[in-house]
């Protein structure tokens with residue numbers, strides 16, 4: 001229950017970072033709204049866990065400040081920040097029973113035993129381990145351990161924020177769905193700020209109000225799922241969000257005309273591009289239509305994925321993916337057209353909008 | 357995977373079996389042989405049955421020595437185990453301090469038993485020893501040759517000095533195997549220093565502690581060289597442990613029969629205690 005400000009946070013694990021490359025977290029300057037549900041999405045090694053550890057206070061950032069509701073907490077301990085965190089690799093106190101594992105964070109804070117009991121039973125119910133309460137945690141299966149680890153993060157309901165670091169990786173899909181909806185329910189009920197790290201974009205997109213995409217130690221875009229889909233700020237977001245990802249084609253831009261291979265397209269605006277920048281055109285496979293008109297392509301493969309077909313083709317010497325409805329026809333002399341509104345222009349991998 | 361069974365493999369272990377037979381089983385059987393026979397010299401032996409065993413078990417001398425052994429082992433375990441854990445907990449986990457500490461800890465373990473005894477024998481002497489002189493200078497009436505308490509204190513301090521490192525090294529090995537994530541989770545869960553020890557560190561050290569405990573028990577229960585060198589079993593019989601008594605009996609008095617019987621009883625006691633400790637400690641391991 002706090003607004004969290006990350007004020008120009010940078011972090012390097014080594015003692016004396018010399019170059020930009022020494023920083024695992026390059027520059028994060030961002031505000032997490034009170035009670036928001038954020039999904040943190042990004043490839044392995046991009047700094048997600050590092051960022052969470054900095055928010056929870058397990059790690060001191062090399063540079064920058066953290067504020068909770070405007071109060072500087074950069075040098076406060078994890079305990080004082082009152083944050084719950086569920087770790088990527090489940091931690092279980094294996095000499096304790098399942099019940100005691102869940103009660104541990106409450107008992108450590110001197111919560112009265114009747115309250116502990118009530119909270120723990122709720123959580124046991126939620127993670128579907130009520131029958132296991134009295135068992136020692138040793139020898140449980142991997143998914144049970146992960147559930148306990150998750151449960152320990154949820155058992156305190158007075159926290160400022162809960163940080164989840166890929167909490168459901170080994171849970172089976174159905175249970176994952178159940179737990180995810182329980183989590184949303186708890187979130188609505190208690191209104192804590194929630195940050196949820198995942199590799200799984202469906203999980204991120206269904207779960208969060210805002211999706212934060214990280215890449216190479218930076219936050220490249222924060223937005224609603226629709227924004228990430230329609231206007232990826234960085235070519236990486238285009239690749240990473242959506243399946244298949246956005247097509248990115250090298251393009252020569254001159255005023256409002258774009259030349260891709262032999263083909264020339266015209267935009268209804270003039271992107272402002274610095275001299276010498278590498279320019280590209282991005283178009284999602286969903287916004288390319290395949291018909292007998294337009295620019296010629298040569299089809300290499302058609303993948304049927306149920307309600308849609310993915311056509312893999314070559315366009316202007318580059319591979320390109322096209323999404324065609326299930327009953328869509330694939331002509332013998334295939335040609336494509338781009339939906340002009342769905343074209344994004346990138347200069348040095350960053351989007352150049354209509355706005356300038 | 358298919359396992360191939362081949363009984364010829366047994367021939368491979370034959371050399372080891374022979375070696376063990378010559379080095380352990382045959383000497384042991386000689387002892388058993390002596391323990392049930394009596395002799396009046398001239399290599400003439402008579403069957404004596406369990407005579408020597410009952411003699412040993414009925415003698416006060418045996419029970420007193422056994423009592424001293426148990427007291428000694430009890431005291432040094434009560435000191436070395438907690439002290440070892442405490443030192444291990446405070447050793448650095450990374451950086452230059454690690455090799456320095458490890459070498460320092462390993463040093464006492466590298467010194468031969470009799471040298472340890474000699475060092476302390478000299479160290480503690482009131483006339484020339486540093487410890488003896490300092491204690492004397494501070495006004496303590498310290499003399500391990502005359503005073504029972506001082507003799508025991510010297511032996512105990514010596515053993516603690518010599519062997520606590522072993523416990524430290526074993527515990528340290530257990531501690532460094534704990535992943536960082538456990539400490540992070542403990543911080544998030546608001547665990548106190550004690551809770552971290554009780555629920556994270558102690559469980560991880562449990563196995564190595566069991567080994568440390570058994571090794572220190574067996575070894576201290578068999579202690580011979582150090583008291584032999586430092587106190588020679590005195591003053592009086594106050595530091596005459598089973599092993600010292602055994603040697604006195606076998607070599608000093610040449611009572612081979614009773615000495616052999618005593619050896620066997622001694623051996624069985626160590627076996628019994630080790631088994632009890634092991635069972636108790638591993639069963640609590642399963643419940644916990």
Ligand SMILES: Nc1ncnc2c1ncn2[C@@H]1O[C@H](COP(=O)(O)OP(=O)(O)OP(=O)(O)O)[C@@H](O)[C@H]1O
Pocket residue numbers: 013014024042043044045046047048049050051088
């Ligand atoms: N304790 C550490 N010491 C040194 N470097 C580290 C440490 N932890 C992480 N790093 C480095 O920092 C970078 C970011 O790591 P981080 O664990 O935050 O990535 P992540 O996004 O959580 O990845 P994953 O999805 O694999 O969990 C990586 O390059 C990693 O090698």
Ligand SMILES: [Mg+2]
Pocket residue numbers: 048049050088165
């Ligand atoms: Mg991670």
